[in-house]
Amino acid sequence: MEIGEVKAIIEGLLFASGDEGINIKQISKIIEIQESTAIHIIEELKYDYEHSNRGMMIMQSHDIFHLTTKPEHSNYFKKLLDIPKQTRMSQAALETLAIIAYRQPITKTEMEEIRGVNSDRAVQTLLARSLIEELGRKDAVGKPILFGTSKDFLTYFGLTSLEELPALPDTANTEEMTQEADLFFERFGDEFELSGNQEVE
Known part of the structure; x- marks a missing residue:
């Protein structure tokens, strides 16, 4: 499996895991890759989100990773809920x-x-x-x-x-x-x- 495809799958897993998030062991087991590889790709994804004009970011809480919206856009999300x-x-x-x-x-x-x-x-x-x-x-x-x-x-x-x-x-x-x-x-x-x-x- 090419690294680009693995990266896309991990991004999809982050999205699909929702509020519960996902950890490195789970990612490694699901895709059948080394944990070190999963960590490396997560770091690449974090860099991609941080250094591009995108509305999402990867947040880490202890050993759990979440795909979430950027806090600086929170006012727009509140307006959406008020519609x-x-x-x-x-x-x-x-x-x-x-x-x-x-x-x-x-x-x-x-x-x-x-x-x-x-x-x-x-x-x-x-x-x-x-x-x-x-x-x-x-x-x-x-x-x-x-x-x-x-x-x-x-x-x-x-x-x-x-x-x-x-x-x-x-x-x-x-x-x-x-x-x-x-x-x-x-x-x-x-x-x-x-x-x-x-x-x-």
Whole structure:
């Protein structure tokens, strides 16, 4: 495998790992390269981001690497979040919200294991709408972020506590999300019929 391709794969892994990030050992194992090579390429990527007019940067926290936006652009991101939403949430976002509501606290990786697909955009949408929030970090490799529903979630759906969520059947399979999603949509689906026809994740 050429070094350029390895570099591109590592950049993709940094993006795909989202808020949880990724460490050198994980990169080395996934791509099957030496850890020293992974470190060298990470340093090259950091240099590329720091010395080019790009909106992203690589941040290191202990042994975990994250691909994140530059802090000097934060005002623009705040403006983006302040733009009124004229769309309704996608099926992916609704499914993710149902999983979080019933399985919290839960990491993004655990959501993806249940859904079988990447949940980055869905989680970002729910965070932007203040329906979920970070609850801390799980005591596991990489210290992944734990997510749960917010007070705004309860207010939005007219709930006083999570105990008022529709009860799951006794036969609910903990490895599947279809039952909680169906129950959630049946009870609250109309709440998401916001103005506009376009769906967003």
